Amino acid sequence: MLPALMLALLASSPLGGGEQDAATPRAGEVGGPGLALIAAKILSATLDGRGVVDNAVLLVRDGRIEALGPRRSTEIPAGYEVVDLGARWLMPGMIDLHTHIGGTGDINDMVYQTNEGLRVSTAVVPHNPAIEKDVQAGITTILFIPGSGTNIGGQGILLKTGLDTFEQMRLRDPGSLKIAQGDNPTRWGYGMGRAMMNFHIRTAVRKGLAHARARIQEDDGRPRDTVDIQYEVFEALVDGSTQVSTHTQVYQLVMNTIRILKGELGIDVYIDHGEWAAHKLAPFAQRMGVAAICGPRIIDTFESPRSDTDGAILSVPGEYKRKGLERVGFNTDAPVVPGEELPLQAAMGVRYGFDASHMDHLRGLTIVPALVAGIADRVGSLEPGKDADVIVLSGDPADPRHGIERVYIEGQLVYRAPDGTEGPRLW
Amino acid sequence: MVTRPQQRVAAAALAALVLAACRTTPEAGAAAAGSLGDLDEALRPLGAGERGCVVVGAKVFVLDQADTILAPGMVVVRDGRIAAVGPVRPTPEGFERLEFLSAWITPGLIDLHSHVQTGGWGDINDMVLPINAEFRVAPTVRPGNPEVARACAAGVTTLFGIPGSGTSMSGFGVLYKTKVDSTYEAAVFADPGGLKVAQDSNPQRGAGDFGASRAALAWILRDANDRARAALEQGRFELALENLERVHTKELPVLIHTAGSEGVANTARMWRRTYDTRSVLSHGCFDGWKARAFVAQTGIPVNNGPRTFDYGPSREGRMIGFTDEYVEAGAQLISLNTDAPVMPQEELALQGAMAARFGLSDYLALRALTIHPARAFGIDGRLGSLEAGKDADIAVFDGNPLDPRTRAELVLIDGQIEYDRLRDGQRF
Numbered sequence: 001m002l003p004a005l006m007l008a009l010l011a012s013s014p015l016g017g018g019e020q021d022a023a024t025p026r027a028g029e030v031g032g033p034g035l036a037l038i039a040a041k042i043l044s045a046t047l048d049g050r051g052v053v054d055n056a057v058l059l060v061r062d063g064r065i066e067a068l069g070p071r072r073s074t075e076i077p078a079g080y081e082v083v084d085l086g087a088r089w090l091m092p093g094m095i096d097l098h099t100h101i102g103g104t105g106d107i108n109d110m111v112y113q114t115n116e117g118l119r120v121s122t123a124v125v126p127h128n129p130a131i132e133k134d135v136q137a138g139i140t141t142i143l144f145i146p147g148s149g150t151n152i153g154g155q156g157i158l159l160k161t162g163l164d165t166f167e168q169m170r171l172r173d174p175g176s177l178k179i180a181q182g183d184n185p186t187r188w189g190y191g192m193g194r195a196m197m198n199f200h201i202r203t204a205v206r207k208g209l210a211h212a213r214a215r216i217q218e219d220d221g222r223p224r225d226t227v228d229i230q231y232e233v234f235e236a237l238v239d240g241s242t243q244v245s246t247h248t249q250v251y252q253l254v255m256n257t258i259r260i261l262k263g264e265l266g267i268d269v270y271i272d273h274g275e276w277a278a279h280k281l282a283p284f285a286q287r288m289g290v291a292a293i294c295g296p297r298i299i300d301t302f303e304s305p306r307s308d309t310d311g312a313i314l315s316v317p318g319e320y321k322r323k324g325l326e327r328v329g330f331n332t333d334a335p336v337v338p339g340e341e342l343p344l345q346a347a348m349g350v351r352y353g354f355d356a357s358h359m360d361h362l363r364g365l366t367i368v369p370a371l372v373a374g375i376a377d378r379v380g381s382l383e384p385g386k387d388a389d390v391i392v393l394s395g396d397p398a399d400p401r402h403g404i405e406r407v408y409i410e411g412q413l414v415y416r417a418p419d420g421t422e423g424p425r426l427w
Numbered sequence: 428m429v430t431r432p433q434q435r436v437a438a439a440a441l442a443a444l445v446l447a448a449c450r451t452t453p454e455a456g457a458a459a460a461g462s463l464g465d466l467d468e469a470l471r472p473l474g475a476g477e478r479g480c481v482v483v484g485a486k487v488f489v490l491d492q493a494d495t496i497l498a499p500g501m502v503v504v505r506d507g508r509i510a511a512v513g514p515v516r517p518t519p520e521g522f523e524r525l526e527f528l529s530a531w532i533t534p535g536l537i538d539l540h541s542h543v544q545t546g547g548w549g550d551i552n553d554m555v556l557p558i559n560a561e562f563r564v565a566p567t568v569r570p571g572n573p574e575v576a577r578a579c580a581a582g583v584t585t586l587f588g589i590p591g592s593g594t595s596m597s598g599f600g601v602l603y604k605t606k607v608d609s610t611y612e613a614a615v616f617a618d619p620g621g622l623k624v625a626q627d628s629n630p631q632r633g634a635g636d637f638g639a640s641r642a643a644l645a646w647i648l649r650d651a652n653d654r655a656r657a658a659l660e661q662g663r664f665e666l667a668l669e670n671l672e673r674v675h676t677k678e679l680p681v682l683i684h685t686a687g688s689e690g691v692a693n694t695a696r697m698w699r700r701t702y703d704t705r706s707v708l709s710h711g712c713f714d715g716w717k718a719r720a721f722v723a724q725t726g727i728p729v730n731n732g733p734r735t736f737d738y739g740p741s742r743e744g745r746m747i748g749f750t751d752e753y754v755e756a757g758a759q760l761i762s763l764n765t766d767a768p769v770m771p772q773e774e775l776a777l778q779g780a781m782a783a784r785f786g787l788s789d790y791l792a793l794r795a796l797t798i799h800p801a802r803a804f805g806i807d808g809r810l811g812s813l814e815a816g817k818d819a820d821i822a823v824f825d826g827n828p829l830d831p832r833t834r835a836e837l838v839l840i841d842g843q844i845e846y847d848r849l850r851d852g853q854r855f
Contacts, residue, residue: 401789401829
């Protein structure tokens with residue numbers, strides 16, 4: 001098994017902690033000594049500001065980021081293990097909010113057209129081969145969600161990719177309620193159209209919210225005696241501890257995602273996919289406070305009746321941004337696009353017109369998805385107090401020739417590129 | 428005449444450039460100085476009706492035997508051909524000066540495995556018989572179709588447009604240039620450009636009554652080749668074998684769709700050992716790289732793509748970038764393809780980037796997109812490098828062409844501007 005081998009290699013490598021007992025926390029980990037990473041460049045990916053520190057040092061303690069700054073003005077406390085990474089760059093671990101590779105593939109129980117009680121958390125397999133690729137590509141947080149076979153596929157879970165057990169991996173459960181606004185669910189059953197699908201979604205969500213609100217009121221002094229686990233997730237949606245993630249694309253579907261879910265029902269939701277002509281809704285989405293996480297298709301081309309680009313190939317995330325949407329990120333829909341190619345999604349976004357002049361392509365891989373998922377207090381940028389999810393790489397992640405050399409999650413070195421390979425070789 | 432403010436350089440800056448110009452030759456002693464041409468001769472006054480231009484950039488990758496890189500450098504074009512490359516000089520009167528201060532200049536990119544001559548999918552697979560050696564794609568070519576126009580805008584200037592791989596021998600392709608507003612006569616470089624053979628996988632799906640196994644596929648190909656050889660030896664005219672005979676006289680090259688370790692070994696053995704042909708092994712995907720040592724022994728050039736890495740279940744979760752594996756084993760003239768529209772034609776350079784991601788050196792990736800395919804196909808007398816005398820097929824990029832965020836600024840084919848980003852806008 002690769003992970004076991006990898007960990008064995010790490011345990012025996014000088015930079016992986018020397019001869020220490022595996023049970024003894026290593027530098028940077030919870031309970032271990034502090035860790036200082038020195039690098040040529042730190043891309044902190046903060047939402048505001050330049051987000052770049054040259055000749056920098058990052059201090060990690062107890063699995064969290066303690067400080068970062070220029071080397072000349074940042075003192076490394078005594079007792080810290082110092083790792084000089086030379087010309088390498090540091091950036092936050094990347095975040096993919098649309099993946100299906102958290103475990104086994106049984107994530108499309110197409111029992112009913114709405115299956116809000118189903119949870120993919122039961123399918124999580126730590127260190128599965130696909131998630132290992134994510135780790136090795138620097139993707140440290142994923143939203144593992146049900147497929148889009150039905151209008152409501154069930155509940156997703158937010159996971160840290162490189163950790164050993166389900167409990168360690170779990171960042172938030174439920175991570176989201178997955179709603180597929182159209183397209184794929186039309187294949188189900190008797191071939192329904194968009195009118196009926198929107199009816200299904202609206203009915204299920206309204207029922208669920210009514211149930212949840214009634215239950216929350218019951219808690220005021222009354223015993224919680226009625227249980228309907230089909231609607232349990234709506235309590236989390238009402239109290240804001242989770243959100244809706246979507247499969248929504250083409251103009252009229254995205255319109256209804258924003259209009260019904262956010263506008264009418266007041267649920268925290270974001271556009272996921274958002275392809276074809278849906279980018280025309282960017283000003284509306286911005287007004288309604290709805291972000292867009294784009295992929296796996298990263299371009300919009302002519303496809304009647306879905307879009308008419310007048311012959312041009314447009315960048316989907318680029319068009320959202322150009323038309324006024326502030327928060328735009330990237331996904332892979334792995335395994336549709338391999339998870340390890342998340343940064344390539346940003347690269348291709350830029351190739352076709354996404355404005356990266358202020359490094360927003362980097363933010364679209366990190367802080368933007370973190371904010372969208374409501375986990376920016378933990379991940380998404382290199383800022384003091386956040387989880388030490390840090391990747392070490394040889395240059396701009398949007399250039400596919402650059403490889404990931406090391407991946408830290410919560411201060412643990414979970415991946416280190418094999419020695420003896422020349423250049424930035426990932427796999 | 429294209430005018431762009433950033434091309435205008437003050438005399439002082441120009442003088443500085445001239446002073447800073449240097450030629451680097453990584454392989455000392457191997458330089459064939461003559462291949463760069465004589466700059467003085469190239470910049471002599473233009474004769475009546477003669478056209479000339481100079482293309483100036485921060486780096487000029489000549490892709491010659493000596494691996495010359497000029498930084499900065501200039502390419503002098505006269506009447507559609509490269510007259511010389513060298514350090515930056517003032518431009519004589521009459522020459523158009525196309526100057527890009529931060530640009531990387533390379534030869535136009537070449538894709539030996541492409542199906543966009545018809546404008547996209549379709550009209551490339553006449554699956555009449557397992558052997559269709561009498562077919563040519565020439566009648567299906569639409570010069571300058573939108574796929575081709577996008578390729579041009581990505582610096583891809585020459586394509587081998589071929590039939591599909593539905594049958595064992597699907598016919599003869601055409602080598603053509605990605606000129607945008609052009610005619611068949613002006614765009615086509617060679618017709619027939621070479622033969623397309625499919626030795627594995629796709630023809631198994633239904634090539635006549637045979638095609639159910641590799642044994643049958645091998646028999647079908649050997650039978651056709653033997654019939655062509657017999658006709659040649661006997662001086663007998665056979666219309667259906669006319670062009671196949673030219674493969675066996677080595678007049679025409681052959682590109683073979685093959686994959687898997689057994690398919691790759693069969694291809695190298697048949698087309699190099701059984702028949703000594705000017706053959707190029709195309710795809711070579713899946714675990715084909717496992718036959719790399721034998722491939723290297725036969726000397727058959729390898730043309731990888733659209734897959735450039737092996738991600739089979741046998742890899743224990745590892746991904747093997749196989750272009751580098753072939754190179755490490757000593758395979759010759761490695762080149763890359765898109766199999767467009769399987770991969771979009773404009774993403775040829777991305778194939779180089781992905782090969783580099785999995786271990787190939789940047790410079791080798793650049794060779795794999797330019798001089799290697801030209802040499803593999805025997806068209807390097809005119810294409811594949813910026814050496815004097817060759818066709819002026821020149822790509823000007825705003826950075827390293829292997830970075831997908833890089834754009835082509837200007838593309839010349841036969842000395843004519845076929846794409847100018849400021850003039851033509853973004854095509855993709």
